[in-house]
Each structure stands twice: as structure tokens, then as C-alpha cells.
Amino acid sequence: MATSNRNLDKSPSALIRHNVRQLKEQTQKLQTNAKEAVRRMPVVLTEQQLKRLKEHKYASEGITLFDPIMQEFWKWLVEYCPLWVAPNLLTIVGLALNIGTSVLLMIETDGAKEQCSRWIYFLTALGLFIYQSLDAIDGKQARRTNSQSPLGELFDHGCDSVSAVFVTIACCCAVQLGVYPWLxxxxxxxxxxxxxxxxxxxxxxxxxxxxxxxxxEAQFSFIVVYFICTISPGFWSKSIPYLQIEYRIFVALLMIGSTLWSSFNNIRAISQGGCGRNFSSVAGTSIIFPGWPIGFVIFLAVVASNYSTSRVLEEHTSLHLLCYGIVFSKITNRLIVGHMSRSPLNGWDTSFVGPLAVCINQYFNLFIDEHILLWLFLLYNLYDLLRYNIKVCQELCDFLDIHCFRIKPSTTPPTNQNH
Structure with missing residues (x-):
């Protein structure tokens, strides 16, 4: 009888259950250790900022050209999303796919200078469309599951700031704009x-x-570019009839013109004054000061690109612009946190270390190879961005008593089923 019990214990189903149980225990242990490691990091948000973040209410105005049409599709799509799926999980999965396909395109086009396989262009279009869709339905999913929180808005805009960098560079890679590095x-x-x-x-x-x-509309424009590349990879190197301008130059000029127009409209709105006392910002601070971080980063990027001894912009175009894009994402995230918590911005940020190191290395003719330094710059700023974002999410989750990627069981039923 004892032998029979031992044989039963060693049966395949019992071994599988035992292994699954062990795997669960190890996973939970890793999660606990990771959470404790994050909590031991230096504090980012003050008690006042956390309180104001909790009180924050999303406010927007205006509607884009495609939104009324796409809203119907997004409303239909969210109905197929299981109710146990957290809104932030949708956003991060979409972002991971978008980044993965964009990076693949950057690698395969050799820094935006060569054509690549048609299926890579198609995958990049698909990755962007999935990100756009998941990013659009996360708020609807939050309302369906009664899990709305300020963390959702913060997480959404933070992911958008990262996506904007990879999507822009990937589009330039698709049209092989790296042959005109300064453009x-x-x-x-x-x-x-x-x-x-x-x-x-x-x-x-x-x-x-x-x-x-x-x-x-910008995302759909990029998707159209990727589909044209899928059909005819060499299309963008051809010239427009009669004008004798390559199609890729036209795309670059269109990007520059549209971003200048958008920036002009926003700066004009800024110049009209803020909603705070004496037309100040939401934090009661200067409306001009937020221009300092982005202006400083652009200045350092221009200097590093112009005075590089090894021509890093020309030789490593995508990598070079990705480095400064990660810095941009960090200072944008700081600005988003500043807006939602109605708090002033600091003049210094740790993300400035990478761009400053590149300029100092050039000025003093140091022995560090610029290509190697560029990789160190990228790794440091990726760490800096992730550290900041993870710590902000952890502190806000602890304060609001919620989970970032899990829906906490609600004690009250949803009050609004309209989504």
C-alpha cells in the first residue's frame, strides 16, 4: 500500500502540480524582493505632491479629425477585453510591442540609411496600430472595471512620451532619412x-x-508610410515629378512643418497666461521656466552633433537621436508630474548628465571613443528614466492603495457603464 502511495506521488500530474507551486512561490518571492528594492530607492514625490496627485482630475478640450470615427472602433474593441485586465497592463503591452518593432526597424535599416525586408515594415505598422488601439481603450477599460485613478493618466502620458521618441525615429528609418542626417x-x-x-x-x-x-492623425500618417514601404521599399528614394525632390525629403519637411505649427499654437497659448494667480502656471510659478529643460537639451544636442570629431550624427544617426530622445522623455515625464501635482519644476535633472558628458568629452578631447560614450549615455539615461518612472508609480500606488498592473477588487459596483 505504501509503495502504491509513493508511485502516486511520483505521477506526472503530481510532479506538474509540485513544479507549478514552486514556480509560484519563487515568482512571489521575486516580486516581493523587487518591490522592497524599489521602496528603498530615494523618494521622488513629496507628501504634498502625492495628495495633489490624488485630487487631480483630467481636463482636456478639442477633438481631432479622426477621433469621432475611431471612437466607434475603440468602443467595440474594449468589449472584447476581459474585465480582469488592468488598464495599465494594456498600455504597457502596447508600448512594448511598439518599441520592439521600432527597434527592429532601426537595426535592420542600419541607422536609417538602408532598406530592409518588407515584413519588418509591416510589423512596425502593426506594432504602432496595436499600441494606438490599446492606448485608446485603457481609459474605457478603467471605467468598465471601476478602476480609474490619477495613476492611469500619469502612466498613459508617460508611455506616450516614450512612444513618441521611437515612433519618430522609426518613421525616419522607414524612409531612409539617415542619408540626410541633419534633416x-x-x-x-x-x-x-x-x-x-x-x-x-x-x-x-x-x-x-x-x-x-x-x-x-500623426500615428496614421506613420502607418501609411510603413505600408507604402511594405509595397515598395525603394519608393521614398524616388523623386517627385517636375519638382525633383525626393519623397523622403518631402516627408521630413512635412514632419518639420507640422511640428513647428503645433509648437507655435501651443507657445501662443502659453503666452496668453496661465490659470494660476497673476496668470502663472498651475503651480503658481513662471510660465516661461518650463522652456529651460527642453531648451538646454536641444542646445547640448546641437553642440554635440556639430562638434563631434568622429561625426556621430552622420555615422550613428538613430542611436544618437535615441539618446537625446530618452532625455526628452524623462524631462517630459517630470513636466507631466509637475502639472498633475501642481508643483514647481527643478532647474536640474539627472538626465542632463549624459548630454553634458558628451560635450565635456568633446571640449577637452578626452580619450573616450564617442561611439562607446554614446552607448554609455543611452544605458545611463535608460536607467535614469526607468528608475524615475518606476519609483513614481510605486509611491503613488502605495499612497492610493492600488496596484499598477492588477485590478484591486472593488467594494462598490461601477456607477457608470457608459464607455
């Missing part, structure tokens, strides 16, 4: 600035204002 430089830098200016305006007025042509 690609300004197309990307001005796109970063336009996104930052939109949140600068929000920090001043307290409302996120959408134009008739905004993020949704």
Missing part, C-alpha cells in the same frame, strides 16, 4: 519639442488641448 536631426528634435510643448501648455493652462490634426 533627420531636426525632424526628430522638433517632434520631441512639439510633444513637450503640448504638455508645457497643459502645465500652464491646466488643460490638455487637442488640435484638429494631432496624435491620432
Amino acid at each position: 533627420m536631426f531636426w525632424a526628430c528634435i522638433l517632434s520631441y519639442f512639439a510633444f513637450y510643448a503640448a504638455h508645457w501648455q497643459t502645465y500652464v493652462s491646466g488643460k490638455l488641448k487637442f488640435g484638429r490634426l494631432d496624435c491620432t
Whole structure:
């Protein structure tokens, strides 16, 4: 009888259950250790900021051209999303797919200078469309599951700031704009600035204002570019009849023109004054000061690109612009937190270390190879961005007693089923 019991214990189903149980225990232990490690990091948000974040209410105005049409699709799509799926989980999955396909395109086009396989262009279009869809339904999913919180808005805009960098560079790679490095430089830098200016305006007025042509339309424009590449990879190197201008130059000029127009509209709105006392920002501070971080980063990027001894912009175009894009994402996230918590911005940020190190290395003719330094710059700023974002999410989750990627069981039923 004892032998029979031992054989039963060693049966395949019992072993599988035992292994699954062990795996669960190890996973929970890793999660606990990771949470404790994050909690031991230096505090980012003050008690006052946390209280104001809790009180924050989303405010926006304006509607884009495609939104009325897409809203019907998004309402239909969210119905197929299980109720146990957390809204932030949708956003991060979409972002991961978008980044993955964009990075693949950057690698395969050799820094935006060569064509690549048609299926990579198609995958990049698909990754962007999935991100757009999941990013659009996360708020609807939050209302369906009664899990709305300020963390959702913060997480959504933070992911958008990262996506904006990869999407812009990937589009330039698709049209092989790297053969004109300075044109690609300004197309990307001005796109970063336009996104930052939109949140600068929000920090001043307290409302996120959408134009008739905004993020949704820009994303569909990029998807169209990827589909054209899928059909004819060499299309963008051809010239427009009679004008003798390559199609890729036309795309770059269109990007520059649209971002300048968007930036002009936001700066004009900023110049009209803020919603605070004496026309100050939401934090009661200067409406001009938020221009300092982005202006400083752009200045350092121009200096590093112009005075590089090894021509890093020309030789490593995508990598170079990605480095400064990660810095842009960090200072944009700081601005978003500043707006939602109605708190002043600091003049210094740790993300400035990378751009300053590059300029110092150039000025003093140090022995560090610029290509190697660029990789160190990227790794440091990725760490700096992730550290900041993870810590902000952890502190806000602890304060609100919620989970970032899990829905906490609600004690009250949803009050609003309209989504």
C-alpha cells in the first residue's frame, strides 16, 4: 500500500502540480524582493505632491479629425477585453510591442540609411496600430472595471512620451532619412519639442488641448508610410515629378512643418497666461521656466552633433537621436508630474548628465571613443528614466492603495457603464 502511495506521488500530474507551486512561490518571492528594492530607492514625490496627485482630475478640450470615427472602433474593441485586465497592463503591452518593432526597424535599416525586408515594415505598422488601439481603450477599460485613478493618466502620458521618441525615429528609418542626417536631426528634435510643448501648455493652462490634426492623425500618417514601404521599399528614394525632390525629403519637411505649427499654437497659448494667480502656471510659478529643460537639451544636442570629431550624427544617426530622445522623455515625464501635482519644476535633472558628458568629452578631447560614450549615455539615461518612472508609480500606488498592473477588487459596483 505504501509503495502504491509513493508511485502516486511520483505521477506526472503530481510532479506538474509540485513544479507549478514552486514556480509560484519563487515568482512571489521575486516580486516581493523587487518591490522592497524599489521602496528603498530615494523618494521622488513629496507628501504634498502625492495628495495633489490624488485630487487631480483630467481636463482636456478639442477633438481631432479622426477621433469621432475611431471612437466607434475603440468602443467595440474594449468589449472584447476581459474585465480582469488592468488598464495599465494594456498600455504597457502596447508600448512594448511598439518599441520592439521600432527597434527592429532601426537595426535592420542600419541607422536609417538602408532598406530592409518588407515584413519588418509591416510589423512596425502593426506594432504602432496595436499600441494606438490599446492606448485608446485603457481609459474605457478603467471605467468598465471601476478602476480609474490619477495613476492611469500619469502612466498613459508617460508611455506616450516614450512612444513618441521611437515612433519618430522609426518613421525616419522607414524612409531612409539617415542619408540626410541633419534633416533627420531636426525632424526628430522638433517632434520631441512639439510633444513637450503640448504638455508645457497643459502645465500652464491646466488643460490638455487637442488640435484638429494631432496624435491620432500623426500615428496614421506613420502607418501609411510603413505600408507604402511594405509595397515598395525603394519608393521614398524616388523623386517627385517636375519638382525633383525626393519623397523622403518631402516627408521630413512635412514632419518639420507640422511640428513647428503645433509648437507655435501651443507657445501662443502659453503666452496668453496661465490659470494660476497673476496668470502663472498651475503651480503658481513662471510660465516661461518650463522652456529651460527642453531648451538646454536641444542646445547640448546641437553642440554635440556639430562638434563631434568622429561625426556621430552622420555615422550613428538613430542611436544618437535615441539618446537625446530618452532625455526628452524623462524631462517630459517630470513636466507631466509637475502639472498633475501642481508643483514647481527643478532647474536640474539627472538626465542632463549624459548630454553634458558628451560635450565635456568633446571640449577637452578626452580619450573616450564617442561611439562607446554614446552607448554609455543611452544605458545611463535608460536607467535614469526607468528608475524615475518606476519609483513614481510605486509611491503613488502605495499612497492610493492600488496596484499598477492588477485590478484591486472593488467594494462598490461601477456607477457608470457608459464607455
